[in-house]
Amino acid sequence: LRHVSDDQKTHKNPSLRAQGPPTRSPTKSHTPSPTSPKNSPQQSHAPVLELEGKKWRVEYQEDKNDLVITNTELKQVAYIFKCNKSTLQIKGKINSITIDNCKKFGLVFDNVVGIVEVINSRDIQIQVMGKVPTISINKTEGCHIYLSEESLDCEIVSAKSSEMNILIPQDGDYKEFPVPEQFKTAWDGSKLVTEPAEIVG
Amino acid sequence: LRHVSDDQKTHKNPSLRAQGPPTRSPTKSHTPSPTSPKNSPQQSHAPVLELEGKKWRVEYQEDKNDLVITNTELKQVAYIFKCNKSTLQIKGKINSITIDNCKKFGLVFDNVVGIVEVINSRDIQIQVMGKVPTISINKTEGCHIYLSEESLDCEIVSAKSSEMNILIPQDGDYKEFPVPEQFKTAWDGSKLVTEPAEIVG
Numbered sequence: 001l002r003h004v005s006d007d008q009k010t011h012k013n014p015s016l017r018a019q020g021p022p023t024r025s026p027t028k029s030h031t032p033s034p035t036s037p038k039n040s041p042q043q044s045h046a047p048v049l050e051l052e053g054k055k056w057r058v059e060y061q062e063d064k065n066d067l068v069i070t071n072t073e074l075k076q077v078a079y080i081f082k083c084n085k086s087t088l089q090i091k092g093k094i095n096s097i098t099i100d101n102c103k104k105f106g107l108v109f110d111n112v113v114g115i116v117e118v119i120n121s122r123d124i125q126i127q128v129m130g131k132v133p134t135i136s137i138n139k140t141e142g143c144h145i146y147l148s149e150e151s152l153d154c155e156i157v158s159a160k161s162s163e164m165n166i167l168i169p170q171d172g173d174y175k176e177f178p179v180p181e182q183f184k185t186a187w188d189g190s191k192l193v194t195e196p197a198e199i200v201g
Numbered sequence: 202l203r204h205v206s207d208d209q210k211t212h213k214n215p216s217l218r219a220q221g222p223p224t225r226s227p228t229k230s231h232t233p234s235p236t237s238p239k240n241s242p243q244q245s246h247a248p249v250l251e252l253e254g255k256k257w258r259v260e261y262q263e264d265k266n267d268l269v270i271t272n273t274e275l276k277q278v279a280y281i282f283k284c285n286k287s288t289l290q291i292k293g294k295i296n297s298i299t300i301d302n303c304k305k306f307g308l309v310f311d312n313v314v315g316i317v318e319v320i321n322s323r324d325i326q327i328q329v330m331g332k333v334p335t336i337s338i339n340k341t342e343g344c345h346i347y348l349s350e351e352s353l354d355c356e357i358v359s360a361k362s363s364e365m366n367i368l369i370p371q372d373g374d375y376k377e378f379p380v381p382e383q384f385k386t387a388w389d390g391s392k393l394v395t396e397p398a399e400i401v402g
Contacts, residue, residue: 152388157398159383160361166386166393179386180395182360185367187353192367192378196395197358 045082055079056094061086065106074113080105099124118143128154137161137179146174246283256280257295262287266307275314281306300325319344329355338362338380347375 045060072092087106096114111130127146164179180196249260273293288307297315312331328347365380381397
């Protein structure tokens with residue numbers, strides 16, 4: 001197992017533990033603006049952080065490390081889409097969180113009663129402060145999950161993903177454990193038997 | 202388990218058991234031809250089926266169901282690249298076979314002493330007539346592997362893939378078994394334990 005250096009630790013890394021005030025100002029929804037073409041060939045979208053009905057939408061955030069959602073309610077969900085090099089903290093207790101199409105994104109949350117889902121993403125860091133029953137990782141390369149003492153019973157469901165690591169709190173520090181991403185399947189005479197392929201630690 | 206109908210069976214499917222003569226004629230290597238643009242926006246490449254040193258190159262084949270390689274030697278490898286809606290039969294004994302970036306591609310082979318690798322592909326069918334120690338599937342959606350009695354000890358190594366099935370010969374027919382593609386990982390107090398998530402059969 002690889003030792004986790006200080007700058008990789010979420011709990012010692014201020015950029016992953018943003019404590020700034022809620023950034024609620026960019027209320028404009030993302031709409032393509034064909035009338036104002038940019039130099040970049042990619043379409044640019046206005047960043048979103050807003051509560052729409054019972055859904056917190058966090059979209060198109062770039063280089064924002066002080067995103068915070070407070071005043072959460074149990075029935076609310078958070079949907080994080082196309083955020084890049086940003087960090088979001090969600091306080092309180094929320095139903096579920098989805099991270100979709102994000103890169104270099106950090107999520108810190110207190111409690112989720114349903115599921116945290118990561119899909120089609122890359123280089124994601126998640127820190128659980130309280131509890132969560134399930135974290136699902138799908139089509140994602142690079143996902144570090146920092147569990148709390150309270151969330152050690154969390155189940156990680158993974159598919160079509162790589163470079164996943166679970167960080168377990170130990171002696172006031174974290175120890176990193178890789179999640180298997182390659183599997184061996186063989187016929188045992190009556191059924192297929194599948195097990196993780198050897199992990200080179 | 203799903204029953205395999207006759208038209209899905211490689212051994213009853215002439216398109217997967219091509220017996221035609223070797224198609225060695227297209228010897229031209231693949232080079233982009235900017236001087237002859239096609240209607241299609243995609244670049245078109247001349248199909249390749251040739252022995253280059255000890256490597257059989259099979260590239261850019263489209264809608265060819267009678268591709269055959271004979272006169273193989275143990276030191277030779279086969280590299281199949283960007284073939285679409287085609288079927289290749291490799292007779293004899295060969296070191297290894299790689300299927301890279303292919304779609305709707307069928308491979309029938311006698312014996313491989315090393316490994317058969319499928320990477321970055323979609324809708325692949327492989328039929329083993331003799332023996333092979335290992336078949337590796339990486340970043341692939343849809344891979345059916347028909348094993349022979351002799352190759353029942355074959356090990357399937359999979360990563361970042363989905364819709365994989367192994368077909369086991371039984372009573373003169375095949376029975377299909379899905380390869381797990383989703384896994385559950387949990388902390389047991391001292392280490393991570395990973396097992397296949399429930400397969401809905």
